Amino acid sequence: MSATYHPGVGDSATARAADRRRARIAAATGAHRNGSFWLDGDTPPRPPLTGQVTADIAIVGAGYTGLWTALALTEHDPGLRVVVLEATRVGHGASGRNGGFVEASLTHGLHNGLAHFPDEIGELLRLGAENFAGLVDDIRRHGIDCDLELTGTIDVATAPWQLDELAASAEVHAGVGERATLLDADEVRAELDSPTYLGGLAHPDGAIVHPGRLARGLAGALDDRGVAIHEGAPVSRLRRHGARVRLEAPGGAVVADRAVLATNAYSHLLLRRTARQFVPVYDYVLLTEPLTPEQRARIGWANRQGIADSGNQFHYYRLTGDDRILWGGYDAVYRFGNGIGPRFDHRRATYDLLARHFRATFPQLRDLRFARWWGGPIATTTRFTATFGEALGGRVVYGLGYTGLGVAATRFAGRVLRDRLLVPDSPLLDLRLVTAAPFPFPPEPLRWTGVELTRRAIARSDRRAGARGPWLRLLDRFGVGFDS
Numbered sequence: 041m042s043a044t045y046h047p048g049v050g051d052s053a054t055a056r057a058a059d060r061r062r063a064r065i066a067a068a069t070g071a072h073r074n075g076s077f078w079l080d081g082d083t084p085p086r087p088p089l090t091g092q093v094t095a096d097i098a099i100v101g102a103g104y105t106g107l108w109t110a111l112a113l114t115e116h117d118p119g120l121r122v123v124v125l126e127a128t129r130v131g132h133g134a135s136g137r138n139g140g141f142v143e144a145s146l147t148h149g150l151h152n153g154l155a156h157f158p159d160e161i162g163e164l165l166r167l168g169a170e171n172f173a174g175l176v177d178d179i180r181r182h183g184i185d186c187d188l189e190l191t192g193t194i195d196v197a198t199a200p201w202q203l204d205e206l207a208a209s210a211e212v213h214a215g216v217g218e219r220a221t222l223l224d225a226d227e228v229r230a231e232l233d234s235p236t237y238l239g240g241l242a243h244p245d246g247a248i249v250h251p252g253r254l255a256r257g258l259a260g261a262l263d264d265r266g267v268a269i270h271e272g273a274p275v276s277r278l279r280r281h282g283a284r285v286r287l288e289a290p291g292g293a294v295v296a297d298r299a300v301l302a303t304n305a306y307s308h309l310l311l312r313r314t315a316r317q318f319v320p321v322y323d324y325v326l327l328t329e330p331l332t333p334e335q336r337a338r339i340g341w342a343n344r345q346g347i348a349d350s351g352n353q354f355h356y357y358r359l360t361g362d363d364r365i366l367w368g369g370y371d372a373v374y375r376f377g378n379g380i381g382p383r384f385d386h387r388r389a390t391y392d393l394l395a396r397h398f399r400a401t402f403p404q405l406r407d408l409r410f411a412r413w414w415g416g417p418i419a420t421t422t423r424f425t426a427t428f429g430e431a432l433g434g435r436v437v438y439g440l441g442y443t444g445l446g447v448a449a450t451r452f453a454g455r456v457l458r459d460r461l462l463v464p465d466s467p468l469l470d471l472r473l474v475t476a477a478p479f480p481f482p483p484e485p486l487r488w489t490g491v492e493l494t495r496r497a498i499a500r501s502d503r504r505a506g507a508r509g510p511w512l513r514l515l516d517r518f519g520v521g522f523d524s
């Protein structure tokens with residue numbers, strides 16, 4: 041025993057550390073009312089965790105990752121006892137605040153997939169298409185009323201250099217047998233009219249959903265399967281419990297054979313080792329009042345596609361079921377030390393910038409007002425695709441880091457996590473996407489400095505017709521970056 045050992049000191053230090061961790065988690069996941077339109081309409085809160093509960097599998101986090109994982113687990117074995125512990129409310133994180141674009145890509149787009157996983161891109165495209173079809177099927181089979189619309193998407197060019205990029209992109213898509221059609225300015229403007237459009241690339245295979253109703257609908261499907269979902273149950277500690285794992289939350293604990301950490305941008309608060317695997321980045325959106333039929337007539341948009349413009353810093357926008365325009369993106373804001381929590385849910389400077397960009401894109405909608413605005417945390421890895429891992433000797437598994445394309449990719453992650461727990465010989469577990477870890481972010485203060493340098497270099501590249509300066513070229517060489 042060490043000469044500096046004093047009875048009790050270790051314990052109280054541990055207790056103090058646990059208190060600090062609890063406080064950090066409570067602060068980061070607090071305040072349900074983050075302003076998201078998608079979370080409107082109160083649903084009765086689900087019961088918090090009380091007493092000690094046993095389960096086969098416990099899941100931390102009721103965003104899409106946690107919910108899709110629970111669905112995949114109970115599909116595989118309907119008798120499994122699965123408990124989901126959510127700090128706040130179902131869909132409180134990015135899952136209840138996102139743009140609702142559903143894309144088949146598991147790799148943050150085709151170009152990213154080709155750059156990082158050239159040898160398995162064919163398999164990843166096949167799995168992505170299968171996952172997209174499975175998502176549509178799940179929504180229909182479980183009767184989830186989430187305004188699913190199979191609209192496709194259009195990438196629009198708003199600067200001449202982007203036309204060349206879209207033409208090159210069309211060829212890359214054709215090269216792997218994916219459907220994508222180049223549109224000239226008149227053709228894009230016939231779909232959706234903005235004087236800023238110079239051309240576009242239409243992707244017929246994509247959808248939009250109401251993200252909040254998707255999250256709540258998935259939770260409803262889990263209720264029907266007997267999965268216990270507890271809200272107001274922030275897990276403050278995961279620890280070994282013999283061969284099992286114990287999850288502690290205020291008022292209770294779960295002892296389970298295995299646990300799934302489905303906390304995405306919040307993961308470092310509970311499992312420190314994830315801190316260098318991703319950065320939480322805040323992304324913000326504006327939402328207009330519903331357009332009148334006359335306002336709709338000024339812009340067209342009869343086919344209601346999801347739209348993204350093609351700069352390095354890009355906007356994404358779409359119609360809601362009641363014909364509002366959701367307009368988001370462009371800024372991706374990182375806070376020092378993986379900062380996350382309600383104090384970052386709003387950012388006035390970004391809202392003003394987004395509003396100016398909206399007015400420039402649709403000058404014919406000057407009389408349209410913004411009704412809502414909010415932000416949410418995205419977890420991005422240096423390669424922009426998810427990463428998977430485990431802790432506590434394999435008792436805990438996790439998947440995180442979908443960057444800005446998590447609506448469908450989380451469903452795929454749910455299957456990977458299920459297989460890690462129950463199907464060890466699954467071919468999904470051999471994919472490099474699953475086994476290879478992304479290059480880690482450096483520790484602070486280098487991380488913040490690197491992200492800031494990258495943000496500035498990206499903005500400069502957009503101002504200089506897409507030319508990638510020395511910093512971006514260096515990152516490209518190492519296959520790393522920063523995105524929302």
Ligand SMILES: Cc1cc2nc3c(=O)[nH]c(=O)nc-3n(C[C@H](O)[C@H](O)[C@H](O)COP(=O)(O)OP(=O)(O)OC[C@H]3O[C@@H](n4cnc5c(N)ncnc54)[C@H](O)[C@@H]3O)c2cc1C
Pocket residue numbers: 065069100101102103104105106125126127128129130131132133134135136137138139140141142143273274275276302303304305306310323324325368415416417418440442443444445446447448449450
């Ligand atoms: C503004 C915005 C726009 C986006 N747009 C799109 C889009 O159009 N298309 C697309 O595909 N993707 C989009 N994304 C990304 C997508 O929303 C995410 O990738 C996806 O929702 C991640 O789901 P998740 O379940 O992993 O994380 P989250 O939804 O963040 O869920 C994590 C959950 O864990 C809970 N939690 C955290 N810590 C604890 C704890 N200790 N104990 C218990 N619970 C805890 C949180 O409260 C939260 O509910 C967007 C994201 C944002 C923020």
